[in-house]
Amino acid sequence: MSTSIADLNSRFQIRGAAKVVEGNGGLPKIQITTPNALGEIYLHGAHVTSWKPAGEEQVLFLSPHSLYEEGKAIRGGVPICFPWFGAKADDPKAPSHGFVRTKSWQLESIGQSGEEIILSTASDDNTRALWPHDFRLEYRVVFGTELLMELTMTNTGSSALRFEEALHAYYSVGDAAKVSVSGLDGVRYLDKTDSMHEKSQTGDVTITSETDRVYLHTAHAIELYDPVLRRRIAIEKEDSRNTVVWNPWIEKARAMGDLGEDEWKSMLCIESANVGDTAVELAPGEQHMMTARARVGDISRDSVK
Ligand code: BG6
16 A cells, blocks of 8 residues: 555545545545445546445446556546546647546545545646646535535636536446437537537437537436436536537447447446536636536336435
8 A cells, every 4th residue: 555545544534434545557546435325536537436326236337448547537437527628629739628637636535424525636837838727626526325526616816717617427328329318308409420510409319329419508407217227317417507418339439449349338428517608707716616416216216216
């Protein structure tokens, strides 16, 4: 065990409920084992990689082909995209989805029950070289019977700034080609697979080819219906104007080095976001908080409790 892991445990461990352990690639992760849920979050990227509420199967997809290295993002779980989403508009060589998913965050606290983890990160010379603003991010995750993820951004600089953000959750599904996503009927979206053309959703979303859509002005709760795993996942959010739905399908999955060839079938990303025209503007000292919650239920019920 490295000294830093021992140090972190001496300060934060909640015996029997949450401790820091060495994860893949030697990267530290917090392991949560409470009566309500099992969970894991890496300090690298503040990346949630596991959430298994009591009595349910694993809810998040995580690729066994994922890399675990400084400067690389973990494939699966919940990457945090910030301060831009996708490619950086004025610099296509900048890292995809920003830089906080590939940097090590600081552990701030673990709550008494072991369920609540708070991590933070802030601007430094490396981030300023990519994005010339000062900021602090705090990420609060509660691994309970529901998964709560709350990202708070503070503009710590002396000028106004504008940023994009996404909680890029990968849900584990029985067969992506058989799931459906409700709650987006009638919502307009930008189709990233069709030159960003704006289209309108009719009925539930189903996956029949590469799907990469930014739904605009989404306010309603979303439900992922999975007839193979016989479960529903309800996703609610606050202060997030967009929902991104992504599945790479066959060809793109094949071209990705950190995703198995057939793994597109086992995942569907439903991302709570503020991107593009609804990027967030903050004056100096201002804060913005975006929240996403997931809950799991049985398909025999009408909806998730
Ligand atoms: C999605 C984007 O959010 O993330 C897709 O809409 C992108 O365009 C996908 O391909 C994965 O991105 P990355 O950088 O993790 O490979």
